[in-house]
Amino acid sequence: xxxxxxxxxxxxxxxxxxxxxxxxxxxxxxxxxxxxxxxxxxxxxxxxxxxxxxxxxxxxxxxxxxxxxxxxxxxxxxxxxxxxxxxxxxxxxxxxxxxxxxxxxxxxxxxxxxxxxxxxxxxxxxxxxxxxxxxxxxxxxxxxxxxxxxxxxxxxxxxxxxxxxxxxxxxxxxxxxxxxxxxxxxxxxxxxxxxxxxxxxxxxxxxxxxxxxxx
Amino acid sequence: xxxxxxxxxxxxxxxxxxxxxxxxxxxxxxxxxxxxxxxxxxxxxxxxxxxxxxxxxxxxxxxxxxxxxxxxxxxxxxxxxxxxxxxxxxxxxxxxxxxxxxxxxxxxxxxxxxxxxxxxxxxxxxxxxxxxxxxxxxxxxxxxxxxxxxxxxxxxxxxxxxxxxxxxxxxxxxxxxxxxxxxxxxxxxxxxxxxxxxxxxxxxxxxxxxxxxxxxxxxxxxxxxxxxxxxxxxxxxxxxxxxxxxxxxxxxxxxxxxxxxxxxxxxxxxxxxxxxxxxxxxxxxxxxxxxxxxxxxxxxxxxxxxxxxxxxxxxxxxxxxxxxxxxxxxxxxxxxxxxxxxxxxxxxxxxxxxxxxxxxxxxxxxxxxxxxxxxxxxxxxxxxxxxxxxxxxxxxxxxxxxxxxxxxxxxxxxxxxxxxxxxxxxxxxxxxxxxxxxxxxxxxxxxxxxxxxxxxxxxxxxxxxxxxxxxxxxxxxxxxxxxxxxxxxxxxxxxxxxxxxxxxxxxxxxxxxxxxxxxxxxxxxxxxxxxxxxxxxxxxxxxxxxxxxxxxxxxxxxxxxxxxxxxxxxxxxxxxxxxxxxxxxxxxxxxxxxxxxxxxxxxxxxxxxxxxxxxxxxxxxxxxxxxxxxxxxxxxxxxxxxxxxxxxxxxxxxxxxxxxxxxxxxxxxxxxxxxxxxxxxxxxxxxxxxxxxxxxxxxxxxxxxxxxxxxxxxxxxxxxxxxxxxxxxxxxxxxxxxxxxxxxxxxxxxxxxxxxxxxxxxxxxx
Numbered sequence: 016x017x018x019x020x021x022x023x024x025x026x027x028x029x030x031x032x033x034x035x036x037x038x039x040x041x042x043x044x045x046x047x048x049x050x051x052x053x054x055x056x057x058x059x060x061x062x063x064x065x066x067x068x069x070x071x072x073x074x075x076x077x078x079x080x081x082x083x084x085x086x087x088x089x090x091x092x093x094x095x096x097x098x099x100x101x102x103x104x105x106x107x108x109x110x111x112x113x114x115x116x117x118x119x120x121x122x123x124x125x126x127x128x129x130x131x132x133x134x135x136x137x138x139x140x141x142x143x144x145x146x147x148x149x150x151x152x153x154x155x156x157x158x159x160x161x162x163x164x165x166x167x168x169x170x171x172x173x174x175x176x177x178x179x180x181x182x183x184x185x186x187x188x189x190x191x192x193x194x195x196x197x198x199x200x201x202x203x204x205x206x207x208x209x210x211x212x213x214x215x216x217x218x219x220x221x222x223x224x225x226x227x228x229x230x
Numbered sequence: 231x232x233x234x235x236x237x238x239x240x241x242x243x244x245x246x247x248x249x250x251x252x253x254x255x256x257x258x259x260x261x262x263x264x265x266x267x268x269x270x271x272x273x274x275x276x277x278x279x280x281x282x283x284x285x286x287x288x289x290x291x292x293x294x295x296x297x298x299x300x301x302x303x304x305x306x307x308x309x310x311x312x313x314x315x316x317x318x319x320x321x322x323x324x325x326x327x328x329x330x331x332x333x334x335x336x337x338x339x340x341x342x343x344x345x346x347x348x349x350x351x352x353x354x355x356x357x358x359x360x361x362x363x364x365x366x367x368x369x370x371x372x373x374x375x376x377x378x379x380x381x382x383x384x385x386x387x388x389x390x391x392x393x394x395x396x397x398x399x400x401x402x403x404x405x406x407x408x409x410x411x412x413x414x415x416x417x418x419x420x421x422x423x424x425x426x427x428x429x430x431x432x433x434x435x436x437x438x439x440x441x442x443x444x445x446x447x448x449x450x451x452x453x454x455x456x457x458x459x460x461x462x463x464x465x466x467x468x469x470x471x472x473x474x475x476x477x478x479x480x481x482x483x484x485x486x487x488x489x490x491x492x493x494x495x496x497x498x499x500x501x502x503x504x505x506x507x508x509x510x511x512x513x514x515x516x517x518x519x520x521x522x523x524x525x526x527x528x529x530x531x532x533x534x535x536x537x538x539x540x541x542x543x544x545x546x547x548x549x550x551x552x553x554x555x556x557x558x559x560x561x562x563x564x565x566x567x568x569x570x571x572x573x574x575x576x577x578x579x580x581x582x583x584x585x586x587x588x589x590x591x592x593x594x595x596x597x598x599x600x601x602x603x604x605x606x607x608x609x610x611x612x613x614x615x616x617x618x619x620x621x622x623x624x625x626x627x628x629x630x631x632x633x634x635x636x637x638x639x640x641x642x643x644x645x646x647x648x649x650x651x652x653x654x655x656x657x658x659x660x661x662x663x664x665x666x667x668x669x670x671x672x673x674x675x676x677x678x679x680x681x682x683x684x685x686x687x688x689x690x691x692x693x694x695x696x697x698x699x700x701x702x703x704x705x706x707x708x709x710x711x712x713x714x715x716x717x718x719x720x721x722x723x724x725x726x727x728x729x730x731x732x733x734x735x736x737x738x739x740x741x742x743x744x745x746x747x748x749x750x751x752x753x754x755x756x757x758x759x760x761x762x763x764x765x766x767x768x769x770x771x772x773x774x775x776x777x778x779x780x781x782x783x784x785x786x787x788x789x790x791x792x793x794x795x796x797x798x799x800x801x802x803x804x805x806x807x808x809x810x811x812x813x814x815x816x817x818x819x820x821x822x823x824x825x826x827x828x829x830x831x832x833x834x835x836x837x838x839x840x841x842x843x844x845x846x847x848x849x850x851x852x853x854x855x856x857x858x859x860x861x862x863x864x865x866x867x868x869x870x871x872x873x874x875x876x877x878x879x880x881x882x883x884x885x886x887x888x889x890x891x892x893x894x895x896x897x898x899x900x901x902x903x904x905x906x907x908x909x910x911x912x913x914x915x916x917x918x919x920x921x922x923x924x925x926x927x928x929x930x931x932x933x934x935x936x937x938x939x940x941x942x943x944x945x946x947x948x949x950x951x952x953x954x955x956x957x958x959x960x961x962x963x964x965x966x967x968x969x970x971x972x973x974x975x976x977x978x979x980x981x982x983x984x985x986x987x988x989x990x991x992x993x994x995x996x
Contacts, residue, residue, distance in 0.1 A: 050947050051938035053875050057883030058934035059927075065890045066923045086808035119880055123887055125850065132850035133758040181762060182805060184994045185813040185835045216924060219602065220644035222931040225938070 046155060048109050051225050056107050060116045063099035064123030070095045087190050090175055090197030094205025096121075097170040100146035101206050104166060105158050105214040108227045113150055113166070117143030134181065138174065145173035146206075158228065163211035164203045171202020231402045233419030234446040235647055235677065239402040242419075243368045245274055246400070248284040249942040276366065287315070289359030289397070290943040291372040293675065295348045297936035298355025300944070302885045304330070304346075305339030306860055307354060309958040311362040314945030322361075322958045329360040332394050333387035344888055347540055349380025353387045358944060360391050367392065369401040373408055374675040377540060377703040381408060388412070404677040407451040410434070418443065447677030479568040479665055479697050480528040480551060480576075480588075484560030486519035487543055487550040494898075498910070500556065504578035516558040520546055522719040523560055528666060528697045530567070533688070533711040536701045538718035544701045545593075545670050547718055551699065552590040552668040553577045554899050568665050581905030586615045589659030590903040591669040595651040596929060597900035599643045600921065604635055604654060607643050611662035614905040625661055633657045634683070644928060649680030656687055658904065667691055668699045673707050685710045740785040741966075743856040748865030749967040750857055753974040754849035760978045761846050766992040767838035768985035774845040776977040781852065792844075795851050802843030810836025859884050864959055874952040882937065890930060897925050 081088040103116025121139030146166040153162055175198035179191045186194070214228065223229025231239055244250045250270055274281040276288070292298060301307040308326040317325065326339070333353040337346070346354060352372055359367065369388065373381040385408055392399050392412075401409050406416075416433040418426035426433055433439060434450055443450060492500070492514045500514035521543035528534060528551070536544045549555045551562050553576025563574050564587070572583045579587065589611075592598055601607050608629050612622040630636045633653045638646060643654060652672065659667065672688070673681050688711060692698050702708065708715065742750070757777075760769055781788040792799055809832070816831030828836075859881060867877040901907050907918045942948055985991040 048875075050875070050942045051935060053879045053947075054882060054938040054941060055931060055934040057876075057879035058886055058930050058937070060880075061883035061887045062890060062927050062930040064887060065894060065926065068891075069894065069919060069922070082804055082808055086812055089808075115876065119883065122880075123884060126854060126884070126887075132847040133754050134762070134846060135850075137762075180994065182839075183809070183812075184765060185809045185839065187812065187814065190812050213924065213927070216602070217927060217931065219642050220928050221642075222644070222928050222935070225935045 045227070046110055052107050052109055052112075055226060056103055056112060056116055057119060059103060059106060060099055060119035061123050063102065063116070063120040064126070066098070067096060067120065067124040086186075087194035087197060090194040091201050093171055093174060093198040094167065094201035094203075094207075094209075096124075097142050097146070097167060097174060097202050097206035098210055100143040100170050101163055101166045101210040102214065103143075104146050104150045105163060105210060106217070106223060106226060106228050108150075108155055108158065110151065110155060111147070113146040114140060114143035117146065117170070137181070138177065141177045142170045142174040145170035145202075158211075158214075160208055160211045163214075164207035167205070167207025167210065168199050168203035170206055171199040174198060174202070231400060231417045231419060232404070232406060232443065232446075232448045233425075235649070237419045237421055239419060240370050243290060243370050243400070243402060244939060245270060246276060246281055246366065247288045247290045247368055247943045248276075248282045249939055249948075250282070284948065286366055287362050287364045288366040288368060288943060289356075289362060289364035290368045290940070291352065291355055291359065291370065292936055292940065293371045293374050294933070294936060295351035295355065295375065296889060297933055298358070298940055299343045299351055300358070300882055300885075300937070300941055300946075302343055302860060302881075303339065304335070304337055304341045304343055304354060306958070307343055308357050308361050310941075310946075311358050311944040313956050313958055314947070314950060315362060316950045316954055316956050319956055319958060319960075322956065325361040325363070326357075326958075328394075329357040330354075332360055332391050333357045334383065334390065335387075344885070347380065349376050349383050352376065352380065352384045355940070356384070356387050356391060360395060362944065363395060364397050365395075367395075367397040367399045369399065369403075371403055371405075371675075372401075373403075373405070379540065385409070385412075404447060405449045406434070407449060410451040444678060447679035449678045475529060476532065476695075477530040477567050478527050478565045479530055481563045481565060482524050482526045482528075482551060482560070483563070485524045485526075485547070485550065485557055485562060486559035487521055487524075487546045487555065488516035488519050488558035489543070489546055490517040490558075491555055492516060497556065501578045504575050505573055507573075514556070516556050519558040519721055521721060524716070524718065526716055528699060530665070530697055531692060531695045532697055533692050533713035534697070534699045534716050535708045535711070535713040536699065536716050536718060537703070537708075539720065542718045542720040544718050547716075548668050548670060548699060548701045549590065549899065551576075552588050552666070552903065553579055553584055554590060554903055581902070581908045582615045584903070585611050585659070585662045585664065585905045587664050588666040588668060589662065589664040590900075591655050591659055591667070591672060592896070592900045592903070593670045593674060594896075594900075594929075595655035596644060597897050597925060598655055598658065598904050599925070600901065600904055600906055602642050603640050604643055604646070605630070605639045607654060607658050608661050611658060611904065615662045625663075629657045629661060633687075648675060649677065649683065652676065652680060653683060653687070656684065660687075660691070664696070666697045666699065668701075670701045671703070672700060673702065673704045681706075740856075742781075742784050742786065742852060742970075744966070745856075745970055746865065746961065746963045746967045747857045747862035748869050748961075749963065749971055750853050751862060751865070753970055754853045756971075756974050757849050757978055758846060760982050761842060763993050764842075764982070764985065764991070765838070765994045765996070766985050766990045767834070767841055768988055768990040769981045770838065770842040770845045772981035772984050773977060774841060774848070776981070777845065777848045777852075780973065780977075786852070791848075791851065791855070795847075798847040798851065799844070802840045802847065805843050806836040806840025808836075809839040861959070864957055864961060868957055868961060874955065875947045878946070882941070886930065886933065886937075890926060893929060894922065894926060897922050901925075 078089050078092050081091070097117070099120030100113040100117035104113035107116070118136065118139035121135040125135045146169065149162060149166040149169055172195065175195040179186070179194065183191060183194065217223055218229055221229070233239055241250065277286045279285040299307055300310050305326055308329055309322050312322045312325055333356045335350060335353045335357060337350070343351065343354060373384050376384060388399070389412055391397070399413070401413065403409055410430055413430060416428060416430050417424055418433065418439075426439060440450055491497070496511070496514040500510050503510055524547065536548055538544050546555060550557050553562070556577045562576055564572070564576050568587055572579055572587070576584065576588060599607060600610050605626060608626045609622050612625055630639050635650060635654060635657070638650065643651065646654060656669070656672070667688070669688070672684050676684060685707060688698050688700070692711065698711065700707065700711070700713065757773060761773060764770065778788045781791065810828050811826065811832070813832040813835045815827055815829035817829050819827060819829045820833060821828040863877045863881045866872045867874040898907060901918070901921065906921065909915065909918070982991070
């Protein structure tokens with residue numbers, strides 16, 4: 016991320032037509048962060064923070080009753096907290112977008128009243144990394160339903176495994192496994208295929224026209 | 231610069247400010263389909279240099295006031311441009327002061343930018359531009375969304391800025407009368423370039439040209455507005471003055487309106503109670519009236535204009551009489567002619583009951599779109615009202631024709647032009663044939679042609695015997711509809727308390743609030759390390775006690791803090807319970823009910839988890855409550871050397887979150903006006919959550935794109951490398967910050983040592 020920042024900012028002309036032409040090749044400019052990418056990413060993360068908050072309000076009673084009766088069931092709700100990573104990756108299409116978006120969204124959500132202390136930074140980064148890895152393996156070239164589902168699933172897997180290590184270390188392995196499977200499925204559906212559909216719907220409104228995902 | 235919509239006036243302004251996106255080059259580079267996008271060609275020189283070289287300092291003001299503001303505090307926002315241009319710190323604050331003076335914005339530097347009115351926000355955006363000392367000032371319909379007071383002050387501010395800076399001003403505007411005496415040259419743009427170029431007298435004085443400009447939707451100075459409504463009104467009731475007044479539809483008696491609405495749960499309960507003819511519980515009545523009580527009767531075939539000063543509660547009154555908000559006092563009663571068998575309180579109506587009786591059009595058409603084609607959008611209301619398919623089809627076809635939307639019938643509503651969206655939003659509520667139409671500022675941001683279309687549509691509704699209620703500042707509209715004025719007077723004490731209700735949480739003062747932001751973040755992170763790796767109750771216990779003692783000594787009240795932050799207490803207890811339930815059982819069994827078994831051993835493990843959760847959450851909470859995000863961002867970018875562009879963008883996202891939460895509440899109300907969101911069926915609730923989330927995202931992404939333009943024009947990350955920008959706010963680290971850091975290290979190490987000495991130590995991997 017540092018690398019791309021310097022390479023763009025040393026270019027005094029800004030993200031103009033010339034910037035693309037002067038870059039070191041078409042691949043470079045495709046993956047370079049422009050101002051509009053950065054600002055949209057941050058605003059997207061904030062919007063996800065607000066949606067998390069509404070999601071928590073809606074599903075909180077469900078989670079509470081599920082968690083009281085059978086704690087691993089709360090894994091089924093996990094996808095709701097993973098949407099920012101896949102959405103950031105699918106909409107911005109730049110290296111690091113998924114990690115940064117999920118991380119920022121986690122911080123923003125923490126500010127709205129769901130407090131997990133400083134560990135939101137860790138959770139956000141780990142979950143975002145799950146999505147990021149999938150996008151990275153395609154070279155940030157493919158953003159179809161399969162890639163999105165895989166990105167959501169891996170975010171769910173990373174997130175739930177890390178939670179088993181950090182929070183649920185006292186649970187027996189069988190319960191931990193159920194939790195991880197639930198979270199991965201939830202990630203694949205809610206943060207994966209649904210976010211792909213959302214991105215497609217957003218594109219048809221024309222609001223993504225300034226971004227590479229809208230062209 | 232004038233011309234019809236869509237000839238590229240805004241694009242030209244973006245090109246002049248050097249931030250125009252290069253379509254084709256980018257598209258060919260990425261290899262995606264983009265051949266249809268025509269990019270810029272030819273040459274554009276500013277001061278003899280290509281515009282995209284950005285050699286000339288340029289300022290740009292856009293239409294939406296919210297998109298002209300970057301940071302949360304007035305002073306910081308004004309300083310943003312000079313910082314990006316690497317102006318010296320001592321000069322920045324001088325420039326900030328003189329720019330705010332020039333635009334006549336007399337508020338404290340630490341005033342929250344979200345608490346300003348639209349006109350003030352536009353002047354602040356202008357001050358931010360002025361502080362960069364621009365040679366070229368570009369204005370893109372900067373007053374289109376403002377009330378007359380806002381238009382007057384922004385116009386005066388621009389005049390003053392042009393006089394002090396000597397900048398060249400270029401304004402794109404439909405409402406030419408605002409600027410006519412400030413400009414010395416008028417360009418008329420057409421699809422193939424500049425069509426006319428001359429002095430205002432030459433352009434506006436030429437009769438043929440005037441005629442063609444009027445057809446293109448340009449408001450010309452000194453042109454009177456014809457009045458379709460006055461004519462129809464005189465044929466309906468003006469002709470027979472002795473006749474009894476038309477039928478009453480809605481009666482407002484002693485009505486007091488409020489922006490502080492009960493919770494959605496209380497509102498649902500209220501609806502059930504009223505429908506069952508039972509009394510309304512106290513907690514389901516709105517609090518704190520914003521306006522003086524109102525008595526009024528809305529009658530069939532009448533037009534009513536709700537008027538009053540900014541913040542008087544005009545929109546709140548309109549939404550209350552439309553049944554979308556509940557009153558703080560008095561009553562809104564639907565007369566039998568309107569109620570037609572439903573309960574008499576409109577706020578208790580179901581979606582279908584509401585949309586066949588009262589239709590409400592919000593200021594932002596996009597808030598109310600529910601489907602993805604224009605045709606489906608028009609059919610949605612009748613469909614929800616349960617009409618037969620043939621009738622729906624006929625209604626929709628008729629509306630498409632009347633609204634001149636037939637050509638775009640299958641287009642996505644979000645892709646329409648501003649005028650089309652406005653007509654569609656009026657059409658969608660008209661479709662279900664309600665007797666009362668309520669519209670909030672229906673003529674904001676319209677050019678003369680679309681203004682005319684909206685006014686004709688409304689006049690037709692009045693003539694057809696419906697009641698039309700408009701919230702407006704537009705005297706021409708009031709005159710054209712021959713509307714009765716309903717003046718709203720603000721309650722004296724509330725008038726200035728127009729600040730947004732949602733702030734993230736209470737802010738704490740005291741010793742910790744004075745500490746350096748980055749130091750506090752580092753301390754919170756340091757304390758997290760021993761907690762994360764330790765599984766024993768001693769480490770968490772010692773740290774929790776240490777945290778609580780530090781808070782008390784620092785003058786905070788830890789117990790009150792926990793009461794404010796009850797969700798973390800609940801979350802901690804819940805995770806403790808979960809662990810107690812699942813962990814291996816040992817020792818005596820305490821509870822055994824079916825599959826649930828909790829023993830002494832598992833309870834102790836669960837308690838340790840809950841303790842650890844609290845100790846983990848507390849430092850983050852204190853950091854949040856004692857730190858200004860802008861200060862933290864400064865520390866992260868300057869001391870911790872995180873990429874400045876990302877840190878600043880995050881700050882912008884954080885500021886917009888307050889705006890988004892407010893928008894979320896508006897979305898909920900706006901969608902209820904279309905009959906959505908009342909169902910308690912889980913599938914419908916999820917569908918509604920999707921719809922609202924989608925609406926929020928569309929609006930936020932639009933705003934983000936505009937904001938990116940604002941930030942780029944203000945030199946963000948492009949004129950001077952982000953790492954060389956200056957920072958207007960000093961970072962002060964004192965001995966007290968070192969003390970805080972030392973205390974944290976001692977507490978962390980101490981806790982780990984104590985648990986090792988007592989033999990309790992256990993790590994999460996053990």
